[in-house]
Every structure is written in C-alpha cells, then in structure tokens.
Amino acid sequence: MTETLGSTGEFGLIAAVTKSLPQGEDVLVGPGDDAAVLAVPDGRMVITTDLLVEGRHFRQDWSSAYDVGRKAVAQNLADIVAMGARPTALVVGFGAPADLPTAWALELNQGLADEAELLGASIVGGDTVQSDKIVVSVTAFGSLDGRRPVLRSGARPGDEVAVVGRLGWAEAGFTVLNRGFRSPRSVVEAHRRPQPPYAEGPRAAIAGASSMCDVSDGLVADLGHIAVASEVVIDIRSAALAVAEPLQAVAAATGADALAFVLSGGDDHALVGTFEPADVPEGWTVIGSVAEGNEERPPGTVTVDGQPYTSTTGHAHFRN
Amino acid sequence: MTETLGSTGEFGLIAAVTKSLPQGEDVLVGPGDDAAVLAVPDGRMVITTDLLVEGRHFRQDWSSAYDVGRKAVAQNLADIVAMGARPTALVVGFGAPADLPTAWALELNQGLADEAELLGASIVGGDTVQSDKIVVSVTAFGSLDGRRPVLRSGARPGDEVAVVGRLGWAEAGFTVLNRGFRSPRSVVEAHRRPQPPYAEGPRAAIAGASSMCDVSDGLVADLGHIAVASEVVIDIRSAALAVAEPLQAVAAATGADALAFVLSGGDDHALVGTFEPADVPEGWTVIGSVAEGNEERPPGTVTVDGQPYTSTTGHAHFRN
Numbered sequence: 001m002t003e004t005l006g007s008t009g010e011f012g013l014i015a016a017v018t019k020s021l022p023q024g025e026d027v028l029v030g031p032g033d034d035a036a037v038l039a040v041p042d043g044r045m046v047i048t049t050d051l052l053v054e055g056r057h058f059r060q061d062w063s064s065a066y067d068v069g070r071k072a073v074a075q076n077l078a079d080i081v082a083m084g085a086r087p088t089a090l091v092v093g094f095g096a097p098a099d100l101p102t103a104w105a106l107e108l109n110q111g112l113a114d115e116a117e118l119l120g121a122s123i124v125g126g127d128t129v130q131s132d133k134i135v136v137s138v139t140a141f142g143s144l145d146g147r148r149p150v151l152r153s154g155a156r157p158g159d160e161v162a163v164v165g166r167l168g169w170a171e172a173g174f175t176v177l178n179r180g181f182r183s184p185r186s187v188v189e190a191h192r193r194p195q196p197p198y199a200e201g202p203r204a205a206i207a208g209a210s211s212m213c214d215v216s217d218g219l220v221a222d223l224g225h226i227a228v229a230s231e232v233v234i235d236i237r238s239a240a241l242a243v244a245e246p247l248q249a250v251a252a253a254t255g256a257d258a259l260a261f262v263l264s265g266g267d268d269h270a271l272v273g274t275f276e277p278a279d280v281p282e283g284w285t286v287i288g289s290v291a292e293g294n295e296e297r298p299p300g301t302v303t304v305d306g307q308p309y310t311s312t313t314g315h316a317h318f319r320n
Numbered sequence: 321m322t323e324t325l326g327s328t329g330e331f332g333l334i335a336a337v338t339k340s341l342p343q344g345e346d347v348l349v350g351p352g353d354d355a356a357v358l359a360v361p362d363g364r365m366v367i368t369t370d371l372l373v374e375g376r377h378f379r380q381d382w383s384s385a386y387d388v389g390r391k392a393v394a395q396n397l398a399d400i401v402a403m404g405a406r407p408t409a410l411v412v413g414f415g416a417p418a419d420l421p422t423a424w425a426l427e428l429n430q431g432l433a434d435e436a437e438l439l440g441a442s443i444v445g446g447d448t449v450q451s452d453k454i455v456v457s458v459t460a461f462g463s464l465d466g467r468r469p470v471l472r473s474g475a476r477p478g479d480e481v482a483v484v485g486r487l488g489w490a491e492a493g494f495t496v497l498n499r500g501f502r503s504p505r506s507v508v509e510a511h512r513r514p515q516p517p518y519a520e521g522p523r524a525a526i527a528g529a530s531s532m533c534d535v536s537d538g539l540v541a542d543l544g545h546i547a548v549a550s551e552v553v554i555d556i557r558s559a560a561l562a563v564a565e566p567l568q569a570v571a572a573a574t575g576a577d578a579l580a581f582v583l584s585g586g587d588d589h590a591l592v593g594t595f596e597p598a599d600v601p602e603g604w605t606v607i608g609s610v611a612e613g614n615e616e617r618p619p620g621t622v623t624v625d626g627q628p629y630t631s632t633t634g635h636a637h638f639r640n
Contacts, residue, residue: 034402034533035368037469040360048355051413053451082354093371093457131373137413137457149357213354
C-alpha cells in the first residue's frame with residue numbers, strides 16, 4: 001500500500017522533512033520551535049513571499065514534485081537577488097490532501113532543499129496543513145551585506161537597459177505543454193525548472209545598477225513596473241533581443257510569434273536592470289534605453305522600437 | 321453588479337490593499353518592489369509562517385472575512401511572542417477564486433491590518449494569486465530586543481508550569497458552530513477571533529521563563545512538545561484549571577466534557593511556560609510542575625493528575 005500523508009500524519013511528515021534540511025551557521029534556531037531565529041548581521045533583512053497553487057502555477061502531469069520544489073524556491077530567490085541581495089534562508093508552507101502519496105511531499109522537499117542549497121540558503125521553518133489542492137507558500141530572506149538595495153524606482157534618463165538570463169523559454173515550454181506536446185525538451189525543462197542567473201543580482205548591485213527587477217510578468221510588463229516607479233520612459237530595441245532556436249521552432253510549429261515569447265513571457269526569472277552606460281556588467285546584453293517622458297510618451301511608457309507594444313501573453317492573475 | 325477579483329484584477333487589488341497599510345519606521349522598503357527591506361537592529365530575526373485554507377481553518381458561513389484576517393495574523397503573532405519576541409512585521413500570500421467579491425478581500429485585509437496594528441507590526445509585502453479555494457499564508461517577524469529566545473527545550477525539573485490566556489473557548493465555539501448553533505456568543509467569538517495575551521510573551525521572557533510555547537494544538541499536546549524537547553515529564557493539576565461558565569454550558573448542551581475543551585482545545589493561543597517557582601509572573605496561573613523522567617514515566621510524558629491523558633479533540637492535520 002502506498003504511504004499517504006493521511007497515514008504518515010503531520011508530525012511524521014515534519015520529522016521526515018526537517019531531518020534532511022542542512023542549517024547554515026546563521027541559523028540560531030532552526031525548525032521545531034514556535035518560530036525560527038536567524039542571524040542578521042547586516043541589520044537589514046530582505047523579504048519576499050510567493051504562493052504556488054496546483055492547477056494555476058503547476059500541474060502534476062506536467063511537473064514532478066521535485067520540479068515544483070525547485071521552481072517554488074527559484075522564483076522567490078530571484079526576487080531576493082533582484083534587490084541585489086544574497087539569499088540566506090526560507091520558510092515554507094505546504095497544504096495537500098490526505099491521500100497525497102508521502103513520497104510526493106518528500107520529493108517536493110528535496111527540490112526545495114536542492115534549489116536553496118545552490119545558494120547556501122537554509123530552510124528554517126514551515127507549516128503543514130490539509131487542503132484539497134496542493135499549495136506551496138515560500139517566504140525567502142536575503143542579506144544586502146552592507147549594500148543599498150536596488151529598487152525599481154532608480155532608473156534615470158540616459159541609462160541603458162540590460163538583461164541577463166533566458167527570456168521566453170518558459171513561455172514557449174508552457175505553449176507546447178498546453179498543446180499536449182513534450183518537446184522541444186529544452187523549453188519544457190525551462191518551464192518546469194527556471195534557472196535564474198542568481199549571481200548576477202549582487203554583481204549588478206556592486207556594478208552600480210540604478211534599478212533592477214526579475215522578469216516574472218514578462219519583459220515589457222516588468223520594464224513597465226520600472227518605468228512607472230522611476231517616472232521615465234523605456235524603449236526596447238527588438239534587434240538586440242536574441243530569439244533562440246528552440247523558441248523559433250515552437251513559434252513555427254504552433255503559429256505563435258517567437259518575439260512575443262521574448263517580450264511577454266514570464267517565469268524564466270531573467271534579471272533586467274538599468275545602468276549608466278559604463279556600468280553595464282560583462283555578460284549582460286544591452287537591449288534598450290531610458291529617457292525622460294514627454295507629452296507623446298508620458299512617464300511609465302514602455303515602447304518596442306519606438307512603438308507601443310500590446311502584450312498577447314504575459315501574466316495577470318484573476319484575468320484568464 | 322458586485323465587483324469581483326476578476327473585474328478588479330491583480331494589480332487593482334494590490335493597489336487598493338497596499339494604500340491602507342501603515343508602515344512603521346523600521347520598514348526601509350515597503351510593498352511594491354521585488355522584495356521588502358526591514359531594519360533588524362537586534363541583529364537577529366524571529367520568523368514564523370502559517371497557512372490557512374478555506375474549509376479547513378475557516379468557513380465563510382462561520383467567519384467574516386474580517387475575522388479570518390484577524391485570526392490569520394493572531395495565530396502567527398502568538399508564535400512570535402511565544403519566543404519572547406516583539407512582533408515587527410508580516411508578509412501575506414492570498415489566493416482566491418476570480419468570482420470572489422472584491423469587498424471580501426478588502427475586509428480580509430482590514431482584519432489583517434487591524435490585528436497587526438494592535439502590536440505596531442507592519443504588513444510589508446505579499447503575493448496575490450488565483451486559486452479555487454481561499455488560501456491565506458502569513459509569515460511574521462519579531463525582534464528579541466537583545467533578549468535570548470525562549471525555546472521549548474529549556475524546561476527543568478523543579479520548574480512550575482504556568483499559563484496565561486483562555487483555554488478551550490475556541491474549541492467550545494467550534495463545537496457549537498459544528499452543530500449548527502451560534503451561541504453562547506462568547507465562545508463563538510473566541511473561535512472566530514482569538515485574543516492571544518500578546519504582551520505576556522516578552523514579559524515572561526524578561527521574568528526568566530525557562531521554556532514557552534503558545535497553545536495551538538491543545539494544552540496537553542503543546543506541553544508534550546515542551547516535555548519532549550526538554551526531556552522532562554510534566555504533570556498538570558486539573559483542579560488548577562478554571563473551567564469557565566460558557567464552556568460548562570456548551571458541555572452540558574452537547575454532552576461534551578468541559579475539561580476536555582480546556583486540556584485539548586487549540587486555537588485560543590494562550591501562552592504556557594515553565595518557570596522557577598519565584599519567577600512566575602503575576603497574572604499567570606500555576607497549573608502543574610516539571611520533573612525528571614523515570615522508568616515508569618519516561619522523558620516526554622505529560623500526565624494529568626498523575627494519570628495518562630488521552631486527547632479526544634486537539635489538532636493533528638491529515639487525520640480527520
């Protein structure tokens with residue numbers, strides 16, 4: 001008989017999960033008490049939270065439990081590094097039905113732990129409850145190590161816009177999965193398990209990034225958040241955007257627009273930032289520029305090749 | 321037509337919610353960026369997280385949105401004060417169906433904000449997603465203000481066990497609601513909106529509590545956590561436990577055992593701790609004592625009047 005959460009029980013699951021979680025030296029009190037205690041030598045804590053719901057953010061027939069765990073942590077740690085911070089710790093809430101195989105929960109946990117381990121971040125606590133659909137909430141913490149945070153509001157006219165990491169791969173993967181296909185494998189894998197360019201966040205902060213965010217809603221949408229917060233206009237040069245071969249293949253096979261994957265696809269968690277021209281870090285690609293707004297293009301506007309761009313994909317919850 | 325989350329949209333909801341959230345002076349970056357930044361002058365951060373799921377932790381026909389918000393924050397802040405810490409901030413994840421009236425989400429938010437406001441804690445960030453059932457995840461933070469954390473593992477033989485706050489009221493309220501009644505009003509209100517004795521947590525820490533936790537699983541179960549972590553045995557004297565009149569009324573009307581509400585009922589978030597006899601703070605009630613384990617009563621055992629106690633209610637997820 002398959003062991004389920006109903007037979008393992010809440011405390012059995014917690015015991016199995018916490019024993020496999022390594023704790024870094026900044027963890028003063030780890031899992032098992034009313035709360036955890038984390039050392040914060042910088043005197044400032046960077047905090048972000050995300051909720052993943054089965055059927056909305058993942059499907060059990062598309063992603064393994066391990067992949068869901070990797071992705072849940074990745075999307076949070078991408079937010080931490082997008083502030084220029086170094087991820088240090090996480091807490092996890094987990095809701096699932098009683099008939100879920102215990103192995104699923106343990107594989108999820110392994111995925112959470114392995115993604116956190118990439119950056120030496122510790123899982124310091126959590127909560128486990130019963131729920132009809134699987135729900136995973138992750139709250140992640142980071143240290144600025146003495147630096148100022150890189151906000152969305154710091155872009156200045158004359159800055160260049162630069163990006164690092166993949167754009168559109170996860171969206172292309174979602175497109176093929178949604179049509180019942182499993183290839184190209186590279187984009188399907190990108191949907192299942194994002195690979196944010198973690199190290200580039202702190203690196204961009206040290207290089208002097210004036211603003212930064214991770215690309216989770218889509219490039220145009222996320223640059224829109226920067227343009228609004230910074231009260232500037234941003235123009236993207238589409239010729240500067242590489243459209244990788246697998247994206248072109250998916251576009252050709254599905255009748256989609258390959259450039260739309262790049263401009264509107266979220267969930268790869270690339271990093272996009274603005275820099276004075278001399279400050280753009282090596283390895284980042286300059287894809288546009290920041291200017292002052294005017295009557296024709298008011299502050300907050302994002303254009304592509306000087307023209308308004310209407311997103312056809314991209315993420316906005318509650319509107320399906 | 322009633323406005324719903326579908327018509328308000330994710331960004332509309334976030335804008336409406338964040339504008340009503342006061343930010344304390346330790347909030348360096350509040351809602352609206354990739355992550356929040358919180359000042360942590362103590363150099364240590366106390367962290368706890370909880371997930372509330374509709375149909376498991378609350379029912380829309382039993383509790384108002386406002387009550388759900390108060391309760392979600394209260395159960396987290398109770399964990400923070402149970403470490404002897406002062407709550408400083410929270411982040412909130414919110415999942416809901418697109419047809420949920422926007423007013424429900426705004427009332428929930430008001431409940432979250434009002435409970436946080438009781439302690440001067442700021443809601444510094446969050447996430448909003450679509451989900452079939454309503455899900456609320458809260459992660460709360462606290463400061464030890466230079467004190468050591470009060471753990472579950474510090475109880476010592478010879479300590480007295482003392483409690484402050486209500487026991488069994490929420491469970492009695494759950495019992496009457498579960499049978500279709502709405503009175504006694506006092507216990508129904510206690511189920512809807514716990515009133516943890518917040519100030520007593522830091523006060524107990526200053527008084528020298530050797531161990532402490534909040535009562536969320538039930539008094540016997542939570543003292544069991546202390547007994548296991550501290551490798552001691554704990555005996556509760558039932559005569560020391562006040563069984564309030566409304567609990568007796570519910571027991572008489574439903575054929576339940578009033579003392580069982582007090583011994584096994586969770587969700588009032590009373591605080592229970594252990595102290596050297598001279599250290600028990602004024603206002604706390606001594607209800608038992610800590611001793612060394614022996615062959616007959618191994619470490620980790622909790623007894624009531626010297627006898628084993630089998631919980632009939634109490635909380636254990638995945639076993640219904």
